[in-house]
């Protein structure tokens with residue numbers, strides 16, 4: 001299984017993503033430059049976090065028009081596995097691969113701390129090694145992570161089990177105090193209807209090895225490998 005990590009001007013989690021995915025899965029991973037016109041040969045594309053194009057206009061709004069996004073969109077539409085983490089999630093909503101938008105955090109401040117997430121759908125390529133309702137601790141680091149979608153879209157997301165991660169407390173309870181950025185329905189991560197595109201604001205690559213004091217983020221990378229091996233094995 002080969003992973004590709006897209007590098008936009010202003011990406012700053014690309015190296016962490018490449019390191020985490022290689023270390024956790026033991027699989028090959030390479031950078032994909034934003035000017036690339038192809039994603040051929042890759043089995044999973046990661047759009048990493050950062051400040052692509054300086055967050056000008058809106059986070060992800062310029063990156064969405066990078067040349068690489070044409071093959072990424074095509075790849076996703078054919079069922080290819082795509083994960084957008086933080087700025088990558090913002091790029092995916094701007095590109096129309098995921099519904100809704102990420103607004104400024106409710107307190108209008110950049111937030112950088114651990115949060116607890118409840119796994120709401122454990123039957124996806126990104127979560128298949130998890131247990132539904134499992135609680136994981138993962139750091140957030142964003143200024144615009146306040147997930148917004150209209151009522152109809154939110155209803156569809158809930159009905160189709162497209163809400164993948166929800167902000168919760170350490171026990172898995174979803175209460176108003178544990179919604180760091182004001183996201184609708186406490187949404188921290190969603191997938192598309194087909195389940196092959198995931199966007200999430202928290203950073204699993206920042207908590208994927210023992211030396212960092214937290215390995216909860218491994219779940220996503222391990223699930224991808226498990227899914228791939230079962231599908232191709």
Ligand SMILES: NC(=O)CC[C@H](N)C(=O)O
Pocket residue numbers: 048049050051052055059085086087088141142143144145
């Ligand atoms: N870590 C990130 O990817 C940050 C995303 C974006 N620049 C924001 O502040 O919301």
